[in-house]
Amino acid sequence: RNDSIANKVVIITGASSGLGEATARRLAGRGARLVLAARREDRLKKLADDLQSGGADVLVKSTDVTDRKQVEALVQAAKDKFGRVDVLINNAGLMPLAPLDALKVDEWDKMVDVNIKGVMYGIAAVLPIMREQHSGHVINLSSVAGHKLFPGAAVYCATKYAVRALSEGLRMEAGDEIRSTNISPGAVATELTSTITDPDAKASAEELYKVAIDADAVARAIEYAIEQPADVDINEIILRPTAQE
Ligand code: NDP
Numbered sequence: 549r550n551d552s553i554a555n556k557v558v559i560i561t562g563a564s565s566g567l568g569e570a571t572a573r574r575l576a577g578r579g580a581r582l583v584l585a586a587r588r589e590d591r592l593k594k595l596a597d598d599l600q601s602g603g604a605d606v607l608v609k610s611t612d613v614t615d616r617k618q619v620e621a622l623v624q625a626a627k628d629k630f631g632r633v634d635v636l637i638n639n640a641g642l643m644p645l646a647p648l649d650a651l652k653v654d655e656w657d658k659m660v661d662v663n664i665k666g667v668m669y670g671i672a673a674v675l676p677i678m679r680e681q682h683s684g685h686v687i688n689l690s691s692v693a694g695h696k697l698f699p700g701a702a703v704y705c706a707t708k709y710a711v712r713a714l715s716e717g718l719r720m721e722a723g724d725e726i727r728s729t730n731i732s733p734g735a736v737a738t739e740l741t742s743t744i745t746d747p748d749a750k751a752s753a754e755e756l757y758k759v760a761i762d763a764d765a766v767a768r769a770i771e772y773a774i775e776q777p778a779d780v781d782i783n784e785i786i787l788r789p790t791a792q793e
Contacts, residue, residue: 553774555579557631559626566736578771644704646749663708678726694711736760
């Protein structure tokens with residue numbers, strides 16, 4: 549069993565910015581072997597170059613997590629290159645907040661596709677491999693919005709509640725060989741609010757994000773979950789800015 553981070557094969561979705569990028573940087577510093585996934589391959593390559601020049605072993609795989617076949621190909625590429633998959637971090641997500649009355653149904657679809665289905669496709673792709681290895685760790689990015697509702701955020705909250713259900717369901721079914729961790733951050737300074745198209749929702753998010761903390765705070769929480777001995781499963785970490793309600 550693997551008890552530390554060095555040499556672990558870690559797949560990170562949404563690694564082209566924000567929490568995913570910060571996590572890649574932190575885990576590279578701990579000697580993890582990284583597989584970076586997102587749609588913007590140019591950004592992944594720049595990050596990979598940076599990490600490789602520091603001595604890290606990195607694979608870049610352009611992936612749209614809403615496409616089940618691409619997620620399968622991502623996990624297969626990780627296995628082909630490194631021979632195993634120790635950790636999957638289902639981090640890709642978007643947050644186009646708007647009140648239900650704005651009827652941004654296309655954005656609801658996108659949130660369901662990326663935030664929920666992307667996570668499910670990731671779990672489906674790694675589960676058989678982790679069963680075969682008799683070890684593995686799935687880390688899902690939920691949110692404080694997966695614990696409480698915010699007006700104007702019903703669909704986003706629904707997706708993050710769903711992520712929590714998937715994390716806990718996996719934990720209950722996984723047995724003693726696979727770990728499941730749910731990470732629920734509050735406001736963190738990333739590009740997440742850039743997906744908001746509703747002007748009022750954007751203004752209130754900008755207000756809340758005035759107290760946002762650095763993405764490395766979440767990377768440290770993820771690092772903590774991974775570095776535990778294999779018989780310790782950190783089920784959930786909730787973290788938020790001290791100044792957030
Ligand atoms: P960013 O917008 O900075 O990063 C989002 C990442 O998701 C990008 O790398 C983006 O890459 C990727 N992504 C989006 N759509 C897809 C897709 N279809 N396929 C593959 N990758 C995709 O936001 P954060 O870093 O903040 O968000 C990361 C996660 O953390 C999200 O799940 C978010 O909900 C969650 N979270 C964030 C909080 C915050 O305050 N920042 C608080 C609580 C939770 P690309 O566009 O290149 O595909």
